[in-house]
Amino acid sequence: MTTPEAAPAPEAAAEPVTTGKRGGRSPRDMALSLGILLVPIALLLIFYRVVLNGDKPIGIDPAATIQQARSAAVFPVVVPQGLGDDWHAVSATFKRDTGGATLRLGWVDPDNDPVQLVESSVPTAELLPVELGDDPKAVSTFSDGARTWQRYDARDGENALILLEKGRTIIVVGLEGSENLETFAASLR
Numbered sequence: 001m002t003t004p005e006a007a008p009a010p011e012a013a014a015e016p017v018t019t020g021k022r023g024g025r026s027p028r029d030m031a032l033s034l035g036i037l038l039v040p041i042a043l044l045l046i047f048y049r050v051v052l053n054g055d056k057p058i059g060i061d062p063a064a065t066i067q068q069a070r071s072a073a074v075f076p077v078v079v080p081q082g083l084g085d086d087w088h089a090v091s092a093t094f095k096r097d098t099g100g101a102t103l104r105l106g107w108v109d110p111d112n113d114p115v116q117l118v119e120s121s122v123p124t125a126e127l128l129p130v131e132l133g134d135d136p137k138a139v140s141t142f143s144d145g146a147r148t149w150q151r152y153d154a155r156d157g158e159n160a161l162i163l164l165e166k167g168r169t170i171i172v173v174g175l176e177g178s179e180n181l182e183t184f185a186a187s188l189r
Contacts (some may be wrong), residue, residue: 037090050130057108062068065103069094074101075121080187086110099126109180117188118171124164128152131171132160144186161185 048054060102062079069077072094079086080176100121107115109143117187132154140151142161149161154173170188173182174181 002162047092055112057088057090057112059088060090060092060104062089063093065092065105069101069119072096075119077103077106078116078170078186078188079118080107081189083184083187084110090114097122099123099138102127107184109174109178109184111178111180113175113178113180115172115174115178115181115184117184118169118173120169120171121167122169124169127169127171128162132158132174136160142182142185149185 035187053171066077066079074096087110088108089105090108094103094187095101100123102118102120102122105117107117109115118127118131132152136152138150138152142151149163149165149172152160152162153176154160157176158173159176159178159181160174161172164184172181172185174184174189
């Protein structure tokens, strides 16, 4: 019988290779790696904003919703007329409830601030707390030449212009101090 040969002795474990205190990565190497990642991201962001107009509001055509509200014939519907191309319609809804009907149109003004138009046959005492918050306060008036609007302090940072008519309340809500609120209200026909 043959005796098995003795297995060779394992070689001594290899010494770990070190290339300095930080394992070969200097702050300069890390900055270059980050730069390689950030440059394409910055280029894509610039392309999105400049070429694709990424900051421009996504506009809609509110005509179908306005026509639906007019067809319901619950109240006379007014819409802005003569606003420039720098105004953008961004939302439109019409809803009928047991208490009345409400048309809401959302806009973005030339300063990229929101403006909302609410036209409703819901009784004013019910409508104002829903649209302006629990404690709206009348603070002044605004005349657009043909009509006199009541200015209200609404929720924090918002003002509202309200026009009360028989069977209809019109509310224009926007940011506090916005001059475009009055421009928008005056354009309603």
